Amino acid sequence: MNDRILIIGSGLAGITLVRELRKRDKAVEILVVTADDGSFYSKPSLSNAFAAGKAPDALVLATAAKLAQDLDVQIMAGTFVLGIDAARRVVRTSRGELAYGRLVLAVGAAQLPVPLAGDGAPDILAVNDLADYRVLRQRLAGTRTVAIIGAGLIGCEFANDLSLGGYAVTVFDTAAQPLARLLPASAAAALRSRLEAIGVVFRLDTRLARAERAAAGCRLVDAQGGATHHDLVVSAIGLRPNLALAQSAGLATNLGIVTDTFLRTSDPHIHALGDCAEIDGLFLPYVMPIMQGAKRLAATLTGAPEAVELPAMPIVVKTPACPTVVSPPPAGRAGRWEEESGADGLRAVFRDAVSQQALGFVLQGAYTRERMTLAAAMPALRP
Ligand code: FAD
Secondary structure, eight states: OOOOEEEEOOSHHHHHHHHHHHHHOSSSOEEEEOSSOOOEEOGGGGGTTTTTTOOGGGGEEEOHHHHHHHHTOEEETTOOEEEEETTTTEEEETTEEEEOSEEEEOOOEEEOOOOOBSTTGGGOEEOOSHHHHHHHHHHHTTOOEEEEEOOSHHHHHHHHHHHHTTOEEEEEOSSSSTTTTTOOHHHHHHHHHHHHHTTOEEEOSOOEEEEEEOSSSEEEEETTSOEEEESEEEEOOOEEEOOHHHHHTTOOBSSSEEEOTTOBOSSTTEEEOGGGEEETTBOOOSHHHHHHHHHHHHHHHTTOOOOOOOOOOOEEEOOTTSOEEEEOOOTTOOEEEEEEEETTEEEEEEEETTTOOEEEEEEEEGGGGGHHHHHHHSOOSOO
């Protein structure tokens, strides 16, 4: 019987899982197959590396060769997995078939395509991995004005970083406020005004329609016909899990690859971890759920099954102009924000309409110090 654990993907999910497996089992055969070059880097640093003066190479924490040596793991870099034959327990790759005993999908998520017409649309950059970031850094050279489409978490972080880096940044969004899905209006207004104070221009309530190539850069045209020129356009409109491989294996998928709390997909020999997974109905494309999940999955794969715990996991928004931590309340829960604010920041706690139980919070400025205490008081995402 083939006992090999085959992991597809060498991002935070794939490599953290290898580390956790090795803590428990020095002998089990582990093979990582990855489309990229297999080097391990901090993806969250992509949106705050510029102002910190970190070149793309400085973000690499370990090369594939170093990981392979340190963790006693085989890494097949530059190898695309094209499909999964779950009945035969093999994956088809650009270098031939590979058999597995247990398979882990750690294939991440991809940026949503930008829904703009025009010949400039293909030039719009999305920055979702280190290779994209290298392109961004090359294309920033010699430019001055940058448009960012999307005022969500990643859009605001890039806006802050590039603005500190000396670029004139304009952020577009169809919503009326930044981080519209995460923040109450007061916290969003504070974030907006702090970013405006360092030079970021917001064009909210704006639906872009077209991107047209211009002599230098790009002309963005909104639905009302208003046009602005930018040297470079970056998209930060959101992610969607990579589902194609799971679908090729006939696995259940929804927004992500459907798993139970043991990270098991609808095939008992295949698990999923990280940005590609939807755990018990929750899509949590962040670092903390990956760290938690990798630990539990390593236990499960080495014969001591453990369900993931899903405590409230606050998200740190890396906008130094307005330090912000958010623990979003569960979607659809009725309630109200209870707020306290002053010159040094804001605390907003979301309380259930009936029980008054605290279900989520936002902290800004000096209040971010309360993050651990408040997080401990939040209910788990899944009881
Ligand atoms: P990925 O890192 O996307 O890895 C996927 C892997 O799968 C890659 O190695 C890829 O090559 C491989 N792969 C995919 N398809 C195939 C295939 N067919 N064949 C072979 N290999 C394949 N989270 C936070 O909690 N805090 C933050 O501050 C934060 N900041 C962020 C800033 C930015 C700019 C971005 C983009 C994300 C940020 N995140 C943050 C999210 C966090 O970085 C991700 O949740 C995490 O890195 C995802 O890791 P992953 O391993 O699931 O996916």
